[in-house]
Amino acid sequence: MSDSAPVPRALYDVNALTDQPPETSGAVWRLAESGRQLDANVVHLPPLQxxxxxxxxxxxxxxxxxxxxxxLGTEEGSEPLGEGRLIxxxxxxxRSVTAGAEGLSYLTVHRRRPGMRIGHHPSGPRPTSASD
Structure with missing residues (x-):
């Protein structure tokens, strides 16, 4: 096994959310490990935010x-959100998300967005060379 091989590890304990001040709003944790293919956040919304x-x-x-x-508000109506609900x-x-009277904390996971790159846009003009 290589010394540089990635290893699984614990990143965050969602039970720590009970230690958050009730007025805390926004991402209380973000996946920030280098080389990742995913983005993930734990988001907390205070009551009714x-x-x-x-x-x-x-x-x-x-x-x-x-x-x-x-x-959860959608174009088709409202969907109740409660602990353990996976959407x-x-x-x-x-969509929109509205916290209930006790607040709401949720994990979001999605494919990592590619970083900004300097260069020509794929649909833009192509550079030419003598061999074209």
């Missing part, structure tokens, strides 16, 4: 409720 309606055009997202209750948010779907 909301993530406004938005559309993720490029990425499918899995959302797992780890604490609290709330509501697939397909790319192109429109």
């Amino acid at each position: 909301r993530v406004d309606t938005h559309t993720e055009a490029e990425l499918d997202v899995l959302l797992l409720v780890v604490a609290g209750r709330g509501t 697939w948010l397909p790319h192109g779907s429109t």
Whole structure:
């Protein structure tokens, strides 16, 4: 086995969410390991706070409720969210998330977005050479 081979390891204990001040809002943990193929966040919303309606055009997202209750808003209506509920948010779907009276904490996981690169856009003009 190589010294540089990746090894599984514990990253975060969602039970630590009970230590978060109730007014904490946003990502309380992010996957930041180098070489990863995924992005993941644990997000906490205080009571009745909301993530406004938005559309993720490029990425499918899995959302797992780890604490609290709330509501997922979709174009077709509302979906209750509670601890243990696993939701697939397909790319192109429109959604909002609203925390219930006790707040809401959830894990999101999706494919890692590629980093910004300097260079020509694939659909832009192609450089030419003498061999073209």
